[in-house]
Amino acid sequence: xxxxxxxxxxxxxxxxxxxxxxxxxxxxxxxxxxxxxxxxxxxxxxxxxxxxxxxxxxxxxxxxxxxxxxxxxxxxxxxxxxxxxxxxxxxxxxxxxxxxxxxxxxxxxxxxxxxxxxxxxxxxxxxxxxxxxxxxxxxxxxxxxxxxxxxxxxxxxxxxxxxxxxxxxxxxxxxxxxxxxxxxxxxxxxxxxxxxxxxxxxxxxxxxxxxxxxxxxxxxxxxxxxxxxxxxxxxxxxxxxxxxxxxxxxxxxxxxxxxxxxxxxxxxxxxxxxxxxxxxxxxxxxxxxxxxxxxxxxxxxxxxxxxxxxxxxxxxxxxxxxxxxxxxxxxxxxxxxxxxxxxxxxxxxxxxxxxxxxxxxxxxxxxxxxxxxxxxxxxxxxxxxxxxxxxxxxxxxxxxxxxxxxxxxxxxxxxxxxx
Numbered sequence: 001x002x003x004x005x006x007x008x009x010x011x012x013x014x015x016x017x018x019x020x021x022x023x024x025x026x027x028x029x030x031x032x033x034x035x036x037x038x039x040x041x042x043x044x045x046x047x048x049x050x051x052x053x054x055x056x057x058x059x060x061x062x063x064x065x066x067x068x069x070x071x072x073x074x075x076x077x078x079x080x081x082x083x084x085x086x087x088x089x090x091x092x093x094x095x096x097x098x099x100x101x102x103x104x105x106x107x108x109x110x111x112x113x114x115x116x117x118x119x120x121x122x123x124x125x126x127x128x129x130x131x132x133x134x135x136x137x138x139x140x141x142x143x144x145x146x147x148x149x150x151x152x153x154x155x156x157x158x159x160x161x162x163x164x165x166x167x168x169x170x171x172x173x174x175x176x177x178x179x180x181x182x183x184x185x186x187x188x189x190x191x192x193x194x195x196x197x198x199x200x201x202x203x204x205x206x207x208x209x210x211x212x213x214x215x216x217x218x219x220x221x222x223x224x225x226x227x228x229x230x231x232x233x234x235x236x237x238x239x240x241x242x243x244x245x246x247x248x249x250x251x252x253x254x255x256x257x258x259x260x261x262x263x264x265x266x267x268x269x270x271x272x273x274x275x276x277x278x279x280x281x282x283x284x285x286x287x288x289x290x291x292x293x294x295x296x297x298x299x300x301x302x303x304x305x306x307x308x309x310x311x312x313x314x315x316x317x318x319x320x321x322x323x324x325x326x327x328x329x330x331x332x333x334x335x336x337x338x339x340x341x342x343x344x345x346x347x348x349x350x351x352x353x354x355x356x357x358x359x360x361x362x363x364x365x366x367x368x369x370x371x372x373x374x375x376x377x378x379x380x381x382x383x384x385x386x387x388x389x390x391x392x393x394x395x396x397x398x399x400x401x402x403x404x405x406x407x408x409x410x411x412x413x414x415x416x417x418x419x
Contacts (some may be wrong), residue, residue: 030212036216037207041126044208048126053120058112065105086133092268094301098194100259114245120238126206128414132407133203134215135223139403140219146399149190149394154182157385159330166338174382220402222352226409229416234335238417243327251321255373257316261311264301331387338415352405355398363394 032040042048161178203213234240297307303309370387373379379387 005391024216028212031214033216034131037130037134037203037213038127040207040209041130042123045126045206046208048119048122051115053124055112055115056121058108058115062105062108062112065108066101082187086375090268090270092266092297095265095267097259097262097265100256100262100385103252103256103259110245110249110252113241114249117238117242117245120419121242123412124238124417125129128410130203130206131410133199133414134408135207135220135410137196137199137203137215138217139399139406140192140199141215142399143396144192144196146266146392146395147185147192149395150389151182151185151189153385153392154178154185154389157382158182159382160385167400196252198326220264220399222402226344226412232338234331234338237334237415239329239334240331243323243330246323247320247327250316250323254313254316254320257309257313260312261303266297266299266301268297270297288383309396334415338412341408341411341415345412348401348405348408351401355394355401359394363391368393368396 013253072090074092075088158175158178158181161175165172200212207213228403277303366387368389370379370384374381374384
């Protein structure tokens with residue numbers, strides 16, 4: 001009796017341990033909606049964090065526009081004056097022309113706008129990438145379901161072919177073909193599951209998260225119908241705003257380089273200073289009874305050689321021209337990408353409409369009619385299996401059509417900057 005109790009306790013403990021172990025090995029998946037994923041990425045994505053720091057950095061640099069040279073302090077005695085007791089204390093300062101400080105500040109402000117535009121483009125790209133991955137996860141998830149349905153069909157097909165082979169009703173060829181279809185579908189399921197896991201890893205990276213994310217929806221959904229923007233203008237895209245900001249930076253830099261020909265301003269102030277401890281010739285040293293002798297000096301620094309500054313100005317001008325050419329090329333590329341995306345959308349919509357209006361009904365009819373014919377004995381099991389396989393393949397094609405349609409809308413929303 002005691003032995004039986006010990007065995008039962010051992011079995012219970014073993015079962016509990018195995019269950020606990022299996023639960024620990026199963027990775028917990030966190031279910032999130034698309035908007036939740038986007039919001040998490042906007043908050044945590046490392047690229048966006050880096051872009052925001054770049055914006056803050058350029059803002060901090062704006063203060064350096066008013067960088068004034070260090071003030072000079074000096075104490076001197078003129079050795080040519082013999083035994084004269086005169087010493088002098090002087091303060092001098094150099095200033096750039098005031099307009100230069102203003103121009104430099106405008107240049108730094110323009111550089112901040114460039115970083116802000118880059119941040120906006122990066123945010124839109126992150127939203128696009130997350131949307132693509134999210135709907136691909138739904139697509140792959142739906143594909144796995146369909147492949148599993150097809151697996152059940154092939155499993156029954158293989159069982160039937162193997163049974164007929166044993167009974168001598170059919171040859172080896174039919175059994176080999178059934179086994180081939182079954183094994184290929186198994187491999188397809190495994191590959192699709194790996195693809196699903198890889199997409200989850202990509203999503204984790206974009207969200208900067210260790211959580212394994214699973215889509216909130218149970219099935220593949222269709223994005224609401226797309227309506228083309230009548231007033232879409234490629235010049236209003238965030239990508240173009242980057243170029244506009246870069247052109248402004250180039251123009252401000254050109255203005256700054258041209259002001260390099262303007263003279264600098266120099267100012268100095270001198271005052272008599274007697275150092276009693278420094279009197280090697282024992283000459284009486286006293287301040288003038290009317291007060292200290294003071295003097296000042298104001299001057300300008302005029303550049304006599306303009307070659308270097310002229311080269312800098314020419315370089316800055318050419319830089320503006322280069323950016324304008326790059327802008328023109330980029331806008332043409334965006335325009336063509338937009339037109340291509342519209343064509344791909346129309347193609348995807350046509351395919352989707354076909355399956356919604358005809359293809360789906362045909363797949364359902366094939367399944368329904370095959371079921372009735374098989375139950376009535378009008379077709380054999382092999383033909384019945386083949387018909388079900390055709391219906392499943394049509395469901396896969398419909399799923400592909402939905403995914404292609406969704407992806408074209410995501411790209412169009414990105415190009416139009418619709419979040």
